[in-house]
Amino acid sequence: MRIALLFAAAFLASAVEMVEALTIVLAVGLTRGWRSTLAGAGAAAIVLAALVGALGPALTLVPIDALRLVVGGVLLAFGLQWLRKAILRAGGCLAHRDEDRIYERERERARRAADGERAGLDWYSFTIAFKGVLLEGLEVALVVVAFAADRGGSVAITAAAAGAALVLVAGAGLLVRAPLGRVPENTLKLAVGLMLTTFGTFWGGEGAGVSWPGGDAAIPVVLAVYLAVSAALVRLLRRDRLVAA
Amino acid sequence: MRRAAALARFSWELVAGDDWLVAVGVVAALCLTAAVAHDHVRAWWLMPVAVVGLLALSIRRAARRLRAPHTSRSSRSG
Numbered sequence: 001m002r003i004a005l006l007f008a009a010a011f012l013a014s015a016v017e018m019v020e021a022l023t024i025v026l027a028v029g030l031t032r033g034w035r036s037t038l039a040g041a042g043a044a045a046i047v048l049a050a051l052v053g054a055l056g057p058a059l060t061l062v063p064i065d066a067l068r069l070v071v072g073g074v075l076l077a078f079g080l081q082w083l084r085k086a087i088l089r090a091g092g093c094l095a096h097r098d099e100d101r102i103y104e105r106e107r108e109r110a111r112r113a114a115d116g117e118r119a120g121l122d123w124y125s126f127t128i129a130f131k132g133v134l135l136e137g138l139e140v141a142l143v144v145v146a147f148a149a150d151r152g153g154s155v156a157i158t159a160a161a162a163g164a165a166l167v168l169v170a171g172a173g174l175l176v177r178a179p180l181g182r183v184p185e186n187t188l189k190l191a192v193g194l195m196l197t198t199f200g201t202f203w204g205g206e207g208a209g210v211s212w213p214g215g216d217a218a219i220p221v222v223l224a225v226y227l228a229v230s231a232a233l234v235r236l237l238r239r240d241r242l243v244a245a
Numbered sequence: 246m247r248r249a250a251a252l253a254r255f256s257w258e259l260v261a262g263d264d265w266l267v268a269v270g271v272v273a274a275l276c277l278t279a280a281v282a283h284d285h286v287r288a289w290w291l292m293p294v295a296v297v298g299l300l301a302l303s304i305r306r307a308a309r310r311l312r313a314p315h316t317s318r319s320s321r322s323g
Contacts, residue, residue: 069275074260076271076296081262084303091304093311139259197296204275205292209282212289222293229297233304244312 002216003157005223006147009195010158013143014165016188017136022169023099023179024132027106028125030177032113036122040129045166047134048141055145056155065207071146072204078139079196086190087230091237096186099179143196194230198223264306270299 021041029037059067088094106128113124140162147158172180202219205212212218261268274295281288 069279073271073275077260077262077268080267080271080296080300080303081264083300084262084264084267084307087300087304088307088311091308093308197300200271201292201296204271205278205289208275208279208288208292210278210289210292218289225293226296229300233301237304237308240308 002219005195005219006199007157007161009192009199010140010144010147010161011165012188013192013196014140014162015169015183016185016192017140018165018169019099019180019183019185020097021133021136022173023103024106024136025129026173026177026179027103028110028128028132031107031110032122032125036125037129039121040126040131041133043126044130044133044137048137051138051141052144052155052159056159059145065209067207068203069207072200072202072207074142075146075196075200076204077200078143079193079198079200081193082189083193083197083226083230086186086193087233087237089186090190090234092241093237099181099183099185103179103181147199190230194223194226197226264303266306267299267303270295270302274299 025037025041059071085094089096110124110128116123118126144155144158144162147155169180198219201222202212214221274292277295278288278291281291
């Protein structure tokens with residue numbers, strides 16, 4: 001159960017961020033050419049893999065309770081950010097992310113950008129693809145590393161989940177050669193936010209010295225409570241919006 | 246020096262996001278839980294209660310800010 005939830009959380013988090021990175025890579029690649037764009041995206045992927053490869057095993061050297069406390073705090077900070085944004089969007093307070101609009105904006109920027117070659121690469125394409133993939137992937141890389149704090153070290157499982165998401169999203173992008181605007185990003189964000197917040201609560205609590213009633217069985221209970229609270233908050237926001245209209 | 250400041254700002258924005266109160270609240274809740282659990286008092290309920298409270302407070306603050314006239318929407322689109 002715990003392993004399945006970890007895998008799902010890492011897979012969904014990676015898929016959402018990769019959909020966002022794909023929009024940027026496609027816009028630049030289709031506008032200015034693929035060689036420099038793919039070089040930039042590949043360089044960012046190497047940096048992220050190196051980060052996971054270096055930090056994952058290093059975490060095993062830290063005392064487990066201290067590690068869980070820090071990792072729980074980080075997961076809670078990330079999870080609550082995702083959850084907050086998804087609830088505000090579902091409640092109608094924030095506009096939904098529009099991949100098609102972002103894609104057109106990035107294409108326009110790429111068309112207008114000046115040509116400039118460095119080391120045989122179109123520098124604009126390289127840096128935009130590099131930054132896009134690195135910034136979207138950094139949070140996921142930290143989440144994957146954070147899961148290494150789990151008993152037995154789950155970094156391999158979560159790294160595999162991230163890899164599977166990469167293959168799926170990149171494959172879909174190659175097939176349609178357009179941003180994946182139909183992906184229900186906000187629902188996925190809500191699911192990821194719920195799972196990160198749940199694991200953050202569980203590990204943070206364990207690191208703080210808490211004994212959870214029922215052990216691992218507390219994880220789905222906490223998840224259900226957060227889901228119910230999130231649904232209630234969305235309903236409240238929608239009702240307030242109707243009253244204000 | 247400028248790069249170090251930019252890195253510090255980026256790290257803070259990565260962790261704190263759009264509402265710094267949530268990050269500060271999480272740290273406070275973990276410290277409180279550790280203090281209570283240290284005295285061998287059952288403290289497992291503290292974290293979920295704190296998380297629900299922080300989430301509700303943050304949503305309320307954001308909803309008020311976003312509905313108020315002449316305020317910009319969330320700075321990050323991700």
